[in-house]
Amino acid sequence: MQLGLLYSGGKDSTLAALLLENFYDVTLATAHFGITDDWQHAERAAAELDLPFRRIELDDAVAHDAAERIREDGFPRNGIQHVHQEALEALAAADDFDAIADGTRRDDRVPTVSRAQAQSLEDRHDVDYVAPLSGFGRGAVDRLVDSTLDVTVGPSEEIPRADYEAELRAVIADQGGQEAVAECFPDHDQTHVTGRR
């Protein structure tokens, strides 16, 4: 069975790939807007994992709606949730997947996919949606990552990855400068996977 997994090159989506690869033919799919080249970080991580990679280009309007929401809110959660839902819709609309997946964890605050949203995706697109990490908490994920992956950890703005954050930061910086970015995005560490152990 062919499965498309939304992939950032970070530890969660990489661990999701390892959990799924014995059961599906996994393609790592990175959603982006064509604003920056950060998707290439995910492509490199995919090459390290020796799994096929695909870009999914989302409409510019999705980025601008998300950036506007983030600036209005003063925090990124709802804007990132919006992009994630659009990315899942785009992945589900691709013709060649029997199943789609993401790396959301049990205790993620964003992005989240409710049971109702999952069922709706499945029904509308005739595809299975699976979230292999949704039954794993942060501690369990960290311990599994330690035992299976080589990872670089650091502040969000220094770690190369291909989640939506880098491009949304670029949109907001273009509109309001680095000051606007700093107002909306809290400091936190991110991870980038550099290989299997």
Next chain:
Amino acid sequence: MQLGLLYSGGKDSTLAALLLENFYDVTLATAHFGITDDWQHAERAAAELDLPFRRIELDDAVAHDAAERIREDGFPRNGIQHVHQEALEALAAADDFDAIADGTRRDDRVPTVSRAQAQSLEDRHDVDYVAPLSGFGRGAVDRLVDSTLDVTVGPSEEIPRADYEAELRAVIADQGGQEAVAECFPDHDQTHVTGRR
């Protein structure tokens, strides 16, 4: 890392074992009351999977409380949920597991383990609780089972398995005869795993 998985010999808990076995040293653990020998069905399925097996004997009081609840309700859901929670507590209390798990699916009505219950188990017992199928719906589970396991399907009372239902049926039959059992347990098909594909 040592992981104990609550195991019935059915398809869900078997698929959970396959998802986990590349990441943990998995022991299949069957909770029972010593009322019937149905746990032996799980032991045989575990032998087919070539994974270590353990019995976890729960207190008779748990079975009787559950049976009383089921007869009062007229349906098994709350009684089975009670037994499952007690089984998870017993598994978490075992000293030799870094993580415990079960085979609950995204759309299971019973048993269910909420995020708050999961976090409480982890905090009180210093153990990870993981539910590898909680991000998979029924359709996705069925398709994965078809591609990985040999399964027998049939009505609950004819399929050999080691969930709590067989022993709770026995307790209720002992109290109120087969009529009481028929009043509380709806007809539905169960599965028993007979091997890997």
